[in-house]
Amino acid sequence: MLLSCGDALIDFMPASTADGRDGYVTAVGGSCLNVAVAMARLDAPSGLVGGISTDMFGAMIADHAQRSKVDLAHADRSEHETTLAFVRFVEGEPHYAFYDDGTAARRWTYEPGSIDFSAVEAVHVGSTTLISDPTYSQTLALVEDARRTVTISFDPNCRPALVRDRADYAARMEEFARRADIVRLSDVDFAYLHGDADEDAKAAELLAGNASLVVLTRGAEGVTAWHRVAGKIEVPAPQITLADTIGAGDSFQGALLAALRETGTIGRPRLAAMSAAALREVLGFAVACAAVTCSRVGADPPYRSEVAIRLGQGA
Template sequence: MIVVGGEALVDLVPVMADDGAPALRPALGGGPFNAAIAAARLGARTGFLSRISTDGFGDSLVARLRAEGVDLGLLQRGDELTTLAVADTSDPGAVQYGFYVDGTADRLITDPGALPDEVRAVVFGTVSMVLEPGASVYDAVLAREAAAGRVTVVDPNIRAALVDDPAAYRARFAERLAHTTIVKASIDDIAWLTDRPEASTFDDVAPTLLAWVDAGVEAVVVTLGGDGIAAITPAGVVRVPGVAAEVVDTIGAGDTVVGAVVARLDLEHDLTVAGIASMSADAWADVLGFAAKAAAVTVSRPGADPPRAAQM
């Protein structure tokens, strides 16, 4: 089983009401929530580790996970409110968010202890890796599961508005690398993490990715928008082109890549640290191409709506 840990929240997405007035439509989301659903829809047995509110939004989040076949054995519930994220979709290619997070349920998760033996990989990212006290809990799980020999995946998915101390967060991310098998990041994520706002291409960030590999990461997967996906892997640099799609919005595209990568590794390759270390360039091209195709489906429809296996 693949366990995805992190927040489940509600995106408030701008829409036009029937009377022509601006309105906000609630949409279930959160990077880890979306990644878990993507992996489950693509056929991987997937579990979710989080704390979700018992309010109406929380009930809807749990119902969606259950309907998608995500295992809820590690899920915690609390009477705190659900985190809200207000989406700014004025630029469909670069959605921005404002957050309401004070005292919300997902940041108050408690340590679940050692995960079940059936777990093959754990995935973390986004808001949950920033907000305390939950961030420290997820860091403890990340380190413990890495020490147990499981595949660990981190998607920083930077939300700069939530980071009070960028230098401290960058140092913390660097510490996580020693416990991480795969990093998935966008160019914007990497530019922020290295405090190099001018970085805009894969070539610009490649030296940073090599440093991450030297720090212990087996592979770094980099999303390039419409230009596809590239990765620095044990087999060298592997790059696949983007899949043509009419972009409706990009909400959930990166999360879909995370879910698709771990699902493909699990179902078609070898989702172990040793297996990932020994993958060929052709095998990585298969994984990245699958993820690019999945992301193209997601951006072609509104909201975070990853494809199912039959649509691939």
């Protein structure tokens, strides 16, 4: 199984009412839930670890996850409220206003021994629940337990609106990056965390530590990856009619992990030994999945058949 640990929430997406007023429509989201859904829709057994409310919005989240066959055995249900995120687009990029204090996702705790990691191939962590305690420390404890035998995937998926101390936040993200086997950042996240630092140098720093694969996604400009053995690889993004970019990075991440699992390269030794050709194929698949998500509104990762059609493989 592949596990994704972190946020599950409700996005309020901008829309127009019938009489022309501005309004919002709800959509289930949350970066880590999106990753779990992406993996499940690509036929990889996946589960979500984290807190989900028993309120009306929590029921929407659970129904959405289960329809995509995401295992919720490790999701804690509680009466605390659901995290809500209101979305506004600025020059094509989504910006968020979060209502997240004391929510089910933020009150999740990790109980050592509660997860049988011998049945898990990879754990993905990232996004809003890593910003501050208690969920920062709880997720770090889970990672410390899991990484003894399991591949760790990390995507900070920065949300500046929730950050109170940027330097402290950057240091927290470094703690996870140093423990991860796979590190992915968007170009926007890289700029927020590292400013004008040299990308090659930062990737080399991570590869000299624990990481085997570092990926930088650049939206319409494609993907750059650095690997211990395969070196530096660039994969272009396909041309699409853009709807929005919400969930694109999550779809990419879920597809990357699903493809690594399918090709037998998700385990730490084989991940570290991947060839350039094998890595390029996996990255190309993940980029195709992200492209499908960008071609429709909201975080809606593709099913396997949809990706096959985009890749020209038939249904």
